[in-house]
Amino acid sequence: MAKLEASDTVVLGISIDSPAANAAFAKQIGVTFPLLSDMNKEVLTSYQILKPYDVKGGKYQWAQRTTIVVDKEGKIQHVEQGDSAVDPNSAVSICTGLHKPKA
Amino acid sequence: MRQISLLLLLVLAAAVVPLPAQQDTIAKTNLKVGDVAPDFSLPSNKWEQVKLSDFRGKKNVVLAFYVLAFTGG
Numbered sequence: 001m002a003k004l005e006a007s008d009t010v011v012l013g014i015s016i017d018s019p020a021a022n023a024a025f026a027k028q029i030g031v032t033f034p035l036l037s038d039m040n041k042e043v044l045t046s047y048q049i050l051k052p053y054d055v056k057g058g059k060y061q062w063a064q065r066t067t068i069v070v071d072k073e074g075k076i077q078h079v080e081q082g083d084s085a086v087d088p089n090s091a092v093s094i095c096t097g098l099h100k101p102k103a
Numbered sequence: 104m105r106q107i108s109l110l111l112l113l114v115l116a117a118a119v120v121p122l123p124a125q126q127d128t129i130a131k132t133n134l135k136v137g138d139v140a141p142d143f144s145l146p147s148n149k150w151e152q153v154k155l156s157d158f159r160g161k162k163n164v165v166l167a168f169y170v171l172a173f174t175g176g
Binding site for chain 2: 004007008009010011012013014015016017019021022023024025026028034035036037038042043044046047048049050051053062063064065066067068069070071072073074075076077078079081082085088091095098
């Protein structure tokens with residue numbers, strides 16, 4: 001996180017949870033960046049990362065675990081999906097790279 | 104340092120807390136490097152609207168999509 005802040009980067013967590021659930025979650029894990037609620041699944045739909053889950057016979061549509069890095073121009077610089085998206089190292093290195101002045 | 108350990112904690116939590124049963128396939132986005140990220144405005148855990156385009160020209164943004172709170176996903 002310190003590396004990210006140093007590289008002029010903010011982190012936004014996004015899920016289908018309610019703001020109340022996210023507030024409790026943020027407190028539990030101690031994050032200081034915002035956790036956003038996509039309760040209508042609008043963003044998950046526009047980013048095409050709604051994934052079907054089956055829990056004890058119940059069918060749900062939640063987020064595919066995904067990390068996307070957006071640069072200051074609003075353009076996507078990095079997309080990572082699946083289990084590897086949990087590891088922040090590649091996103092951190094991308095952002096650190098974005099921070100470097102262009103030659 | 105504290106921030107780093109918090110992030111580590113998040114990653115570790117992801118490793119130990121099992122997610123609900125899920126399919127192995129990845130819901131693969133068609134968004135790719137160079138595309139403009141679709142804008143959005145969503146409520147934060149403090150009920151403040153956070154808009155992606157508000158960071159335009161100011162900050163890089165890491166969007167970390169997770170499955171559910173309290174699951175480490």
